[in-house]
Every structure is written in C-alpha cells, then in structure tokens.
Amino acid sequence: MIDDTVVTKALDDLKAVRSGEDDLYVEIDTPGGDADGARRLALEFKLFLKHSGRNGYIIGKNTVYSAGVTVLAAFPKACRFLCPQAVLLIHERRLEKDLVLNGPIRSCLQIVREQLALLETAERLENEGFADLVQGSRTSLEELRDHALTNCYLMAARALELGLVEDIAD
Structure with missing residues (x-):
C-alpha cells in the first residue's frame, strides 16, 4: 500500500541510487494507496530519469492497482515491464464529499466555486x-x-x- 512510510522509504532508496552510478530499478506490487504519495514518487522518478543521465526500469509484479499505476506511468513505455500474472487496475480517482450550503448566496457561490x-x-x-501511461502506446x-470509468482491470497480456x-x- 502506497502510504507515507512507503514514500519515505522509496525516496531514501532513490537518494542512494542518485549517489551512485547505477541505473534505477523499481519493483511495484501494491493494492493502491495514497494518490498524492504516488504522484510524489512519480515526480521524483521522472526527475531522476531526466537529470541523472541514467536509465530507469520498473516491473509490476502481481497487483499494480490504482496509485501503483501512477508510479508505473512515470517511466517511459520502453522501460515498463510486467510479470505474466500481473494485473493493473486503472480507474478515476474517487471522491466522497458532502457539500453543505448555508448562508448568504454569495458565500454559497464561493463554496461551490472552491x-x-x-x-x-x-x-x-x-x-x-x-x-503519461498512454504515451507511446496504441491506446488514446x-x-x-x-476504461477508467468502469474500474478497468487489465491482465499483463492485455496491457x-x-x-x-x-x-x-x-
């Protein structure tokens, strides 16, 4: 699960790779997690690939769900691999929020605008x-x-x- 602990550990590991001369290798197997944490990891991996002059590769092991797909997409298509049994879950981010409007109309409009x-x-x-995920693919x-509207599960072969x-x- 991508959470603050995983993000911190991955950033520490990336720091170690940056200080050396090796290429970046990432294995991902996650039921999803924090979308913002995944976006942070994706950004850091993209920056490494852009500025280090080194290659980076990612392999999805078993489940690469939701936030894990965000991390996978940070790598160019040519550097993305899946194990045969891997499954991707691609969906839109979910939101559950009650919107309470109570007060003057202009104040309520501001809440709606926000x-x-x-x-x-x-x-x-x-x-x-x-x-990022579709760049270089046969998918628009x-x-x-x-696909994302319907919680798209993709087996490795279909991906x-x-x-x-x-x-x-x-």
Missing part, C-alpha cells in the same frame, strides 16, 4: 498521469479514460496488447 476548482484540478492531474487518452508496457518478463 469545490469546482478542486474537482477541475484533480481531473487535470489525473489526465496528466493517464497521458480518451480510450483509457473510458502489452494495448502497448502500455514494453514486454512481459518471464
């Missing part, structure tokens, strides 16, 4: 991650977004057919 801005920002960030952003990963590692 919540709309939050939703629009979340959608933009989600689309950035989805765009719109096709992936359509390969769609061009979301470079290969299956057996």
